[in-house]
Amino acid sequence: MNRMELQKRIFAYSAVIPVVLIFAFLRVVPIFQNFLYSFFNSTVVDPMQEFIGIENYKELFKDNLFLLSLKNTTLFALFVTVFSVGLALLVAVLLATKTALGGLFETLYFLPVITPMVPVAVVWKWIYDPTYGLLNYCLSLFGIKPLGWLVYPDLAIWAIIIMSVWKVIGYNMIIFLVGIRDIPDSYIEAATIDGGNKFQVFRFIILPLLRPILLFVTIISTINAYNVFTQVFIMTSGPQGAPGNAVRTLVFDIYENAFRYFKTGYAASEAVVLFLIVLLLTLVQLRTGGKER
Amino acid sequence: MIRKTFFLAFKYLILSLGASIMVLPFLWMASTAVKPPTEVLSWPPEFLPRHITLENFHTVFATAPFLRFFFNSVAMATLCTLSVLLTSAIAGYVFAKFRFPGRNALFILVLATAMVPFETYMIPLYISMVKLSLVNTFIGLIAPYIIMSYGIFFMRQNVLASIPDEIIDASRIDGASEWSIFFRVIFPMLKGSVGALSIFAFMQTWAAFIWPLIITSSRELWTMELGLGMFQYRFTVDLGPINAGSMLSIVPILGVFLLMRRHIIKGITLTGLKG
Numbered sequence: 001m002n003r004m005e006l007q008k009r010i011f012a013y014s015a016v017i018p019v020v021l022i023f024a025f026l027r028v029v030p031i032f033q034n035f036l037y038s039f040f041n042s043t044v045v046d047p048m049q050e051f052i053g054i055e056n057y058k059e060l061f062k063d064n065l066f067l068l069s070l071k072n073t074t075l076f077a078l079f080v081t082v083f084s085v086g087l088a089l090l091v092a093v094l095l096a097t098k099t100a101l102g103g104l105f106e107t108l109y110f111l112p113v114i115t116p117m118v119p120v121a122v123v124w125k126w127i128y129d130p131t132y133g134l135l136n137y138c139l140s141l142f143g144i145k146p147l148g149w150l151v152y153p154d155l156a157i158w159a160i161i162i163m164s165v166w167k168v169i170g171y172n173m174i175i176f177l178v179g180i181r182d183i184p185d186s187y188i189e190a191a192t193i194d195g196g197n198k199f200q201v202f203r204f205i206i207l208p209l210l211r212p213i214l215l216f217v218t219i220i221s222t223i224n225a226y227n228v229f230t231q232v233f234i235m236t237s238g239p240q241g242a243p244g245n246a247v248r249t250l251v252f253d254i255y256e257n258a259f260r261y262f263k264t265g266y267a268a269s270e271a272v273v274l275f276l277i278v279l280l281l282t283l284v285q286l287r288t289g290g291k292e293r
Numbered sequence: 294m295i296r297k298t299f300f301l302a303f304k305y306l307i308l309s310l311g312a313s314i315m316v317l318p319f320l321w322m323a324s325t326a327v328k329p330p331t332e333v334l335s336w337p338p339e340f341l342p343r344h345i346t347l348e349n350f351h352t353v354f355a356t357a358p359f360l361r362f363f364f365n366s367v368a369m370a371t372l373c374t375l376s377v378l379l380t381s382a383i384a385g386y387v388f389a390k391f392r393f394p395g396r397n398a399l400f401i402l403v404l405a406t407a408m409v410p411f412e413t414y415m416i417p418l419y420i421s422m423v424k425l426s427l428v429n430t431f432i433g434l435i436a437p438y439i440i441m442s443y444g445i446f447f448m449r450q451n452v453l454a455s456i457p458d459e460i461i462d463a464s465r466i467d468g469a470s471e472w473s474i475f476f477r478v479i480f481p482m483l484k485g486s487v488g489a490l491s492i493f494a495f496m497q498t499w500a501a502f503i504w505p506l507i508i509t510s511s512r513e514l515w516t517m518e519l520g521l522g523m524f525q526y527r528f529t530v531d532l533g534p535i536n537a538g539s540m541l542s543i544v545p546i547l548g549v550f551l552l553m554r555r556h557i558i559k560g561i562t563l564t565g566l567k568g
Contacts, residue, residue: 004465007470007471008391008471009391009393010471011387011391011471011472012387012391012393012396013393015383015384015386015387015475016383016384016387016388016399019380019383019384019403019440019445020384020399020402020403022380022439022440023402023403023406023440023442025421026418026436026437026439026440027406027409027414027440027442028402028406029417029421030414030415030416030417030418030421031406031409031413031414031417033414033417033420034413034414034416034417037416037417037420044419044420044423045423047417047420087311090307091308091311094304094307094308095308101305101308105308105312106558107551107554108312108315108316109311109312109315110554110558111315111316111319111547111550112315112318114496114546114547114550114557115319115543115546115547116496116499116500116517116518116542116543116546117500117502117518118500118502118518118519118521118522118539118542119322119518119521119538119539119540119542119543120318120539122322122521122525122535122536122538122539123318123319123321123322123325123536123539124318125525126321126322126325126532126535126536127318127321131336132333132334132335132336132338133338134317134321134338137336137337137338140337166314166315166318169315170315174558198300223410226410227410227411227412229412229502229503230502230503230522233502233503233506233522234522234525234526237526251412251503254412254416255503255506255507258416258419259419259507264416264420267416268416268417271412271413271414271415271416272413274410274412274413275409275410275413278408278409278410278413279408282408
């Protein structure tokens with residue numbers, strides 16, 4: 001190795017190693033520690049107090065609060081994804097041909113995406129207010145009696161789903177827009193000349209070509225939805241929020257067990273379950289995404 | 294022709310309806326923020342305030358140190374953005390242009406962590422912070438956000454796409470050291486992608502919630518988001534001030550967004566940046 005090669009290598013290592021070490025400390029090590037701690041009876045001060053094997057996991061599946069969280073989160077992820085992907089696709093198709101107002105619409109739909117979650121959760125909580133809320137007022141115009149949106153457990157999860165769909169539609173829409181605009185005009189023209197109507201063009205040209213992107217967006221939405229926390233924390237806490245366990249989600253349950261009851265090992269085992277769900281979704285994405293290309 | 298006009302009208306009807314639902318909560322927030330308390334709780338609700346007042350903003354600053362929260366958020370987001378830019382650019386450049394044993398393994402390691410949600414390993418991270426006595430400190434608060442896996446990936450892609458080997462070799466022949474090549478030649482060439490990444494990193498750090506919630510206990514360290522969350526938790530009945538506080542936390546981000554809309558949207562779509 002000549003001098004220049006040596007210098008290059010010294011530079012490469014001295015530049016990359018500090019960064020990798022920070023990664024190791026802040027990401028890689030904690031990811032592995034989380035697995036480790038999940039097999040221990042532990043506290044914050046002593047995360048490996050007593051090795052208990054898979055006891056935490058056994059207890060998990062007898063724990064009604066955990067099972068409720070898992071159910072709620074899955075329902076939440078399912079509906080947020082279905083609605084946000086479906087509606088975003090509709091908006092993207094309508095916005096695909098560039099028009100004078102197109103840019104304005106893109107901006108408006110994208111506003112909730114870039115806004116931080118806390119302030120928008122605060123205002124949605126106010127919109128959902130049972131006595132003075134804007135939503136109940138709008139519904140009253142159609143003769144619907146006031147509903148306790150965040151008060152009734154069955155309704156509260158829908159209230160949070162609606163708000164979360166509102167928050168993410170713009171992101172999905174932007175990705176779809178890029179995908180649709182990448183489709184060569186000639187394909188669509190050819191289909192139109194052959195007598196295809198707008199719906200047929202969408203069904204037989206746009207949709208098949210958009211499949212990889214559709215899959216990507218669906219998986220990303222599902223993964224993000226599984227990590228839901230902030231809006232649940234804001235909207236279900238305080239005097240007007242939902243009662244305790246109504247919209248308990250996985251991360252909320254992890255948060256409570258680890259940082260309110262200090263059952264860190266137990267909470268770590270819940271985090272492992274979340275990890276496995278996300279891993280599974282990622283593998284599906286990599287698998288099928290690879291095939292499409 | 295009639296069919297076409299009808300379709301166009303229908304399209305704009307749907308788009309406008311959707312867009313108004315997107316914007317309505319923001320307008321409602323703004324309207325509530327400037328209403329006097331007597332008007333906030335009125336039935337039927339009135340969309341526009343009859344009297345405009347800044348009283349709610351006074352209340353916000355009087356009941357909670359929002360200026361402090363704001364300063365904390367700005368400091369945290371700025372520092373983290375700088376750190377993400379620097380680490381991502383250096384590592385992205387090295388992963389793109391240098392060959393050395395272990396390179397692929399290290400790159401895959403960095404990339405793989407991008408897929409893992411923060412919430413799945415925040416407990417051990419918190420425990421490490423306890424051991425290092427970094428709980429309830431500014432360093433502990435910003436630590437998780439000083440690096441970004443996607444940032445490295447993104448910079449690597451950009452170096453591969455926009456920096457030819459010839460430029461680096463030419464600088465070497467001129468006798469420049471590797472570090473000065475990076476800072477004087479490469480970094481300036483990455484301007485566009487640095488812009489996209491910095492906006493993204495800034496917004497992501499600004500919006501952080503669960504980590505500030507668990508790592509801080511004293512108000513002096515609260516960020517805008519956490520302060521607002523705690524404030525609404527304790528004073529839920531005072532809707533005017535809460536919405537005024539929300540406005541304060543949204544305005545800087547909305548301002549940046551409206552000014553640099555094209556950049557931001559492009560940055561997000563090009564990279565699919567997340568996490």
